[in-house]
Amino acid sequence: xxxxxxxxxxxxxxxxxxxxxxxxxxxxxxxxxxxxxxxxxxxxxxxxxxxxxxxxxxxxxxxxxxxxxxxxxxxxxxxxxxxxxxxxxxxxxxxxxxxxxxxxxxxxxxxxxxxxxxxxxxxxxxxxxxxxxxxxxxxxxxxxxxxxxxxxxxxxxxxxxxxxxxxxxxxxxxxxxxxxxxxxxxxxxxx
Numbered sequence: 001x002x003x004x005x006x007x008x009x010x011x012x013x014x015x016x017x018x019x020x021x022x023x024x025x026x027x028x029x030x031x032x033x034x035x036x037x038x039x040x041x042x043x044x045x046x047x048x049x050x051x052x053x054x055x056x057x058x059x060x061x062x063x064x065x066x067x068x069x070x071x072x073x074x075x076x077x078x079x080x081x082x083x084x085x086x087x088x089x090x091x092x093x094x095x096x097x098x099x100x101x102x103x104x105x106x107x108x109x110x111x112x113x114x115x116x117x118x119x120x121x122x123x124x125x126x127x128x129x130x131x132x133x134x135x136x137x138x139x140x141x142x143x144x145x146x147x148x149x150x151x152x153x154x155x156x157x158x159x160x161x162x163x164x165x166x167x168x169x170x171x172x173x174x175x176x177x178x179x180x181x182x183x184x185x186x187x188x189x190x191x
Contacts, residue, residue, distance in 0.1 A: 027160065036145065037057060
């Protein structure tokens with residue numbers, strides 16, 4: 001999703017890092033749940049995701065709701081260049097009420113942070129993975145649900161950052177290869 005007023009088309013494929021990358025800077029990852037919103041941030045180099053906070057979902061919806069305003073203030077505080085919202089599709093890739101909620105939140109947030117791209121990233125199994133990892137490290141799920149939401153946001157954002165890094169490396173390698181070919185030098189295997 002970009003920052004258009006239309007928002008994402010429900011049922012579409014998740015966004016992927018690509019040619020429209022905003023460059024260096026912090027990214028914010030968001031796990032939109034029915035009760036809480038987990039928030040994570042990357043370092044300025046866009047390498048490592050870390051937890052930020054858990055925000056209670058507001059009963060009121062829309063761009064002026066307290067949860068949207070709090071996330072917008074985090075985006076501003078961290079001087080974020082991109083926002084990655086988890087798209088909670090089913091294992092079969094289908095949409096449901098959770099996708100509608102995440103997409104609605106992303107549309108509302110876009111009104112508060114114009115000009116900052118908002119991407120919808122596949123988040124299948126991130127909460128399950130986060131819960132398992134926390135349990136394996138000795139954290140009890142029932143008493144630490146807010147931590148699980150943050151861990152899910154970290155997983156969403158880290159997946160995006162890892163894919164972004166791979167794509168940037170591919171683009172860089174392609175540019176080097178094209179430059180060498182333009183100069184008439186074709187590298188040999190192992191060169």
